[in-house]
Amino acid sequence: MLDESVYIKPGERIDDLQRASLRIIQNPKTLCFGVDAVLLAHFARAKPGECVCDLGTGNGIVALLVCALYPVRHVHAVEIQAQLCDMARRSVAMNGLSSKITIHQLDLRSAADRLGHGTFDLVLSNPPYLPKDTGLLNPSSTLAVSRHEISCSLSDVATASAKLLKNRGRAALVYRADRTAQLLSTLSQARLEPKRIRCVHSKPGTDACLILVEAVKLARPGVVVRPPLFLRDSDGKASAEMEQLYKGGTLLV
Amino acid sequence: MLDESVYIKPGERIDDLQRASLRIIQNPKTLCFGVDAVLLAHFARAKPGECVCDLGTGNGIVALLVCALYPVRHVHAVEIQAQLCDMARRSVAMNGLSSKITIHQLDLRSAADRLGHGTFDLVLSNPPYLPKDTGLLNPSSTLAVSRHEISCSLSDVATASAKLLKNRGRAALVYRADRTAQLLSTLSQARLEPKRIRCVHSKPGTDACLILVEAVKLARPGVVVRPPLFLRDSDGKASAEMEQLYKGGTLLV
Numbered sequence: 001m002l003d004e005s006v007y008i009k010p011g012e013r014i015d016d017l018q019r020a021s022l023r024i025i026q027n028p029k030t031l032c033f034g035v036d037a038v039l040l041a042h043f044a045r046a047k048p049g050e051c052v053c054d055l056g057t058g059n060g061i062v063a064l065l066v067c068a069l070y071p072v073r074h075v076h077a078v079e080i081q082a083q084l085c086d087m088a089r090r091s092v093a094m095n096g097l098s099s100k101i102t103i104h105q106l107d108l109r110s111a112a113d114r115l116g117h118g119t120f121d122l123v124l125s126n127p128p129y130l131p132k133d134t135g136l137l138n139p140s141s142t143l144a145v146s147r148h149e150i151s152c153s154l155s156d157v158a159t160a161s162a163k164l165l166k167n168r169g170r171a172a173l174v175y176r177a178d179r180t181a182q183l184l185s186t187l188s189q190a191r192l193e194p195k196r197i198r199c200v201h202s203k204p205g206t207d208a209c210l211i212l213v214e215a216v217k218l219a220r221p222g223v224v225v226r227p228p229l230f231l232r233d234s235d236g237k238a239s240a241e242m243e244q245l246y247k248g249g250t251l252l253v
Numbered sequence: 254m255l256d257e258s259v260y261i262k263p264g265e266r267i268d269d270l271q272r273a274s275l276r277i278i279q280n281p282k283t284l285c286f287g288v289d290a291v292l293l294a295h296f297a298r299a300k301p302g303e304c305v306c307d308l309g310t311g312n313g314i315v316a317l318l319v320c321a322l323y324p325v326r327h328v329h330a331v332e333i334q335a336q337l338c339d340m341a342r343r344s345v346a347m348n349g350l351s352s353k354i355t356i357h358q359l360d361l362r363s364a365a366d367r368l369g370h371g372t373f374d375l376v377l378s379n380p381p382y383l384p385k386d387t388g389l390l391n392p393s394s395t396l397a398v399s400r401h402e403i404s405c406s407l408s409d410v411a412t413a414s415a416k417l418l419k420n421r422g423r424a425a426l427v428y429r430a431d432r433t434a435q436l437l438s439t440l441s442q443a444r445l446e447p448k449r450i451r452c453v454h455s456k457p458g459t460d461a462c463l464i465l466v467e468a469v470k471l472a473r474p475g476v477v478v479r480p481p482l483f484l485r486d487s488d489g490k491a492s493a494e495m496e497q498l499y500k501g502g503t504l505l506v
Contacts, residue, residue, distance in 0.1 A: 177476075177477075177478045178475050178476055178477065178478075179474070179475070179476070180437070180447075180450065180476050180478055181437045181440075181441060181446070181447040181450075181474065181476050182441075182474050184433070184434045184437050184438060185437060185438045185441050185442075187434075188434060188435075188438050189438075193434070194433075194434040197433065197434075199452060199478050199481070201480065201481075204480065205480050206480060207477050207478055207479055207480065208478035208479075211478065221432070221434065221435050222431050222432070223430075223431055223432070223433050223434050224430075224431065224460050225430045225431075225433055225452050225460055225461035225464065226460055226461075227454065227457065227458050227459060227460065227481075228452070228454075228480075228481045
C-alpha cells in the first residue's frame with residue numbers, strides 16, 4: 001500500500017472523499033472544503049467527454065469530485081494562491097489523476113487568455129462569498145483570499161466564465177443565498193442566462209443558506225427553479241437526498 | 254339583507270372571499286383571480302396606516318384582500334382596462350369599501366404623475382406573465398391584456414413602482430417562477446433591491462410555479478430566501494400553510 005504521508009506537509013492532513021477511493025490533502029488552518037463543494041459537483045451534471053474548467057479551485061476539491069462523478073475529458077482548475085495550488089497538485093498526484101486534472105496557478109481574470117477563449121463545455125465556480133469590505137480580514141491570509149472578494153469580484157468570475165465557455169456552454173456556481181439577486185443579475189449581464197436554480201436549506205422551515213445556479217452562454221431567458229434541497233430533515237438527521245450524495249460517508253461538514 | 258344582484262352585469266357572478274365577509278364580482282370569460290393574488294396579498298405584509306398602490310388590479314382582488322388582511326390607510330388600485338375598472342369599482346362599492354379603495358383607470362406608466370411621486374409605502378403587482386410574443390393571443394381581448402405584456406412590460410412595472418414609492422418603500426410582486434432571473438434583474442435595475450424571496454411549488458418535489466419577491470427602494474443588496482411554500486402536500490391535500498391562508502374556505506383554484 002502506498003504511503004500517502006510522502007504527499008503531505010506539516011499542518012496538513014489527508015481526508016477520505018468516500019467516493020472512488022479518492023483522498024484530498026487539507027490544511028485546517030487555511031481551507032477545508034465544505035458541503036458547498038460537494039453540492040456544486042453533484043449539481044454540475046458534467047457530460048461524458050466534456051472539457052471542464054474550475055475557477056478558484058482552492059485545494060482542488062470540486063475538480064476531484066467532478067472526476068469521480070463524471071467521465072469528463074479533462075478538468076483545468078485555476079487557483080491564484082500558490083500554497084493552495086501546491087496542495088491541490090499533490091492531491092491530484094496522490095489520486096493518480098495527473099492526466100485528468102491540471103492545476104493552473106493563475107488569476108482567473110486571465111484564464112481565458114491562457115486556457116483558450118470559447119473552449120470549455122462547463123465552467124464551475126465556488127466564488128468568494130463576501131464582499132471585500134465586510135468583516136474583519138487579513139488580506140495576506142489564504143483564508144481571506146478564498147472567502148472575500150480580494151483577488152476577484154463576482155463580476156470577474158462571470159466575465160471569465162463567459163470568455164472560457166463555448167456558445168451554449170454552461171456555468172455552474174454555488175453561492176450564498178443572500179446574494180441570489182446579485183448572482184443572477186451578474187450572470188445575465190455577462191450573457192450567461194440562468195437556466196436552472198436550486199435553493200439549499202439547512203432544514204425544512206428555514207431560510208436558504210446556499211443557492212446553486214446553472215447558466216447557459218447566450219441562451220434565451222427562462223429558468224427552472226428546481227425543488228428545494230434540504231441538508232437535514234426536521235428531526236436534524238441528514239435528509240435522504242444528502243444521504244444519497246454522501247453514500248453514508250462522513251463528508252458532511 | 255342587501256340584494257347583491259344589483260351590482261352584477263350579464264355573464265358575471267359574485268364569489269365569496271371567505272374573509273371579513275368580502276365578496277368579489279368576477280366574469281369567468283374575462284378574468285378570475287387565482288392563487289397568485291391570494292399569495293401576493295398574504296406575502297405583502299402591509300403595516301397599519303400604510304398607503305398602498307396596486308398596479309394592474311384587474312377585478313380588484315389584491316386591493317380587496319389587502320383591506321381585509323391589514324389596517325392600511327388607503328389602497329389606490331390602477332387598471333388600464335375600462336371593463337375591469339368597472340367591475341372592480343362595483344366590487345368595492347358592494348363591500349362598502351369606497352372610502353378605503355380607489356380604482357383608477359390609468360396606464361401604470363403614468364401612475365406616478367397622477368397619484369404622486371414618492372408617496373407610497375407599498376406597491377403591489379401581479380404583472381402580466383407572458384412576453385407579448387409568446388402564445389396565441391387576441392390583442393383586443395381583456396384576458397390577453399391581463400396575461401401578456403401588451404399594455405406594459407415588466408420593466409414598466411418596476412419603473413412605475415420605483416417612481417410611486419417613498420425611499421425605503423417596498424414593492425411586492427408575484428410572478429411566474431421561470432422568469433425569476435428577469436424579475437430580479439429588472440427590479441435591481443430600477444433600484445428596487447430584492448430583499449425577500451419565496452418560491453412557490455405546487456407540491457414537494459416539483460419545480461417552482463411562482464415566485465414572490467419583496468424589493469426595497471434604494472436598499473443595500475442582500476436578500477433572504479424564505480422557506481419554500483408548497484400549495485399541496487405530497488398526498489395532494491392542501492398544505493397546512495395554505496389551509497391557514499384560506500381558513501378552510503374555497504378560494505383554492
